[in-house]
Amino acid sequence: MNQVAAKSNAIAKKRGNESGLFKRMLKNRAIYLMILPGLLFFLIFKYVPMWGLIIAFQDYKPYLGITGSPFVGFEHFERLFSDDMFFTILRNTLLLFGMNLLFYFPVPIILALMLNEVRHAMFKKWVQTLVYVPHFMSWVIIVSITFVMLSMDRGLINEILVMMGFEKINFLLSNEWFRPMYILQVIWREAGWGTIIYLAAMAAIDPGLYEAARMDGAGRFRQIWHITLPSVRSVIMTLLILKIGDVLELGFEHIYLLLNSMNREVAEIFDTYVYTAGLKQGQYSFSTAIGFFKSVVGLMLVMAANWLAKKAGEDGIY
Template sequence: MNDTIVSNQVQIKPKSSSSLLQRVIKNRAIYLMILPGFLFFIIFKYVPMWGLVIAFQDYKPYLGITGSKWVGFDNFQRLFEEPAFFRILANTLILFGMNLLFFFPVPILLALMLNEVRHSGFKRTVQTLVYIPHFMSWVIIVSITFVMLSMDRGIINEMLAAAGYDKINFLLNASWFRPTYILQVIWREAGWGTIIYLAAMAAIDPGLYEAAKMDGAGRLRQIWHITIPSVRGVIIVLLILKIGDVLELGFEQVYLLLNSANREVAEIFDTYVYTAGLKQGQYSFSTAVGFFKSIIGLILVMSANKLAKKAGEDGIY
């Protein structure tokens, strides 16, 4: 009897290995579709992590990573001792807070409104129109902004002058940088951000809405009690991922809006790395700043995910 049990146990292992191989062969089309994305992350995300070691070196390109002098945490110490560090940190956090407060809810609201549109032709037209700005580069977006806000025949200032008001120098006024920044983000990304929410709403069981109608619930009550709870998990996941980008606001947009008049409120870590690091050839210092941003983002993602788990949500892992 013992011999039989042992022989059965021995036979189970190869069966398990062969079944795994069979599943891979059976689903080879799916694995082939995954392969390009997998290779992208390996080549462009994981392999370059080796370069993070230069954050702890006085890196010299002609000496390479192996030949450069090891300086430990000196680059990080320099970052924290920089006179501009807390100003840049404050600017970055304020812009992130504006993103979270003003931009993050907009795709949700827009998706809710589009989901209620019953005329498919009109719905597709609106979706196309709100998606288009996402495919424009920040150079084009900022150029359009300059044309609209310019003191010299700018559309907005011409309208103000026609209404009897004084013209406003939006582009060289520090107090107007942040509203300009967040309006650009909303216009460019709000429509694109609706895609995931609309996909989640399309998966909601129509029977729930039918039952709600039978109970006398109107459109607003159906949205509040069915639609929003059904996509709450998606909202939480995207919020957690958004929190991870707390110090990653993007370089192009801010750099194109940046000038000597608004630098005090506009300079963030991304532009600081470029001006104080890369332009002056301080590669180790630039890497240290990027490493610092990544660590903060990782800590916040893990903390937000843990809080979501405690609140009963699925989180991202």
């Protein structure tokens, strides 16, 4: 009898919890409706396509479909790792990612700190608008502007070099100038947009902390070092972990627009290699295997970075 009563109580409690959950969802239906488009986006474009990863282990033929294509195991992965181009594109990808991490990642933080110190509201909004604008330009426009500026034929930069007594530099076809040109474009386009999250985190800092610091004689730099930066440290760590997860995801469009036969040795990365060696030649299984490899590496690095962050006393992302 006691067991039956306990079971009945458990069922009643469960139904009560479900009823309470439904009531809370109904009460906050506006919030759930707001997040519904985002959930649908991830479900349709991120989770459902995972079914297609199976073709990385098949000799996929479009006319046979996923269910009819023969299974070949790890053949495409073996081909990838034994390809002469593999270490070249791995080196290029890691070098460009390292430059992103070293040169680009700190720039939005520094820019956000500078904007946070601006006290003139109109000037601050004007500067923010100015640095946000490049983000809304496509990479086609950004690269086109670069071509006009750096062209050997009447390019502004080369014309200035000639006026100063130097020889023209073929920036667009040079292996040495490709990486600096790439990272400068990334900084110019994305640095301003990257400040949004940091500025939002800084806006949530208690003004009383700054007031107490000023009463103790702390100047602007000491306030930044001892109040602002520690307050946004968790945000910085979270974005850093997510950035590390994109180690092999530099984006296709930007690199492809800069890529040419003269700089291919330093410019070819996984994304462009998937397009040229995979999709253009109809090797769908091979290109999927490359994408699968990139995803696994990114996942492992995120987990490792998150574990290290927790060991260092930070919250991490999960």
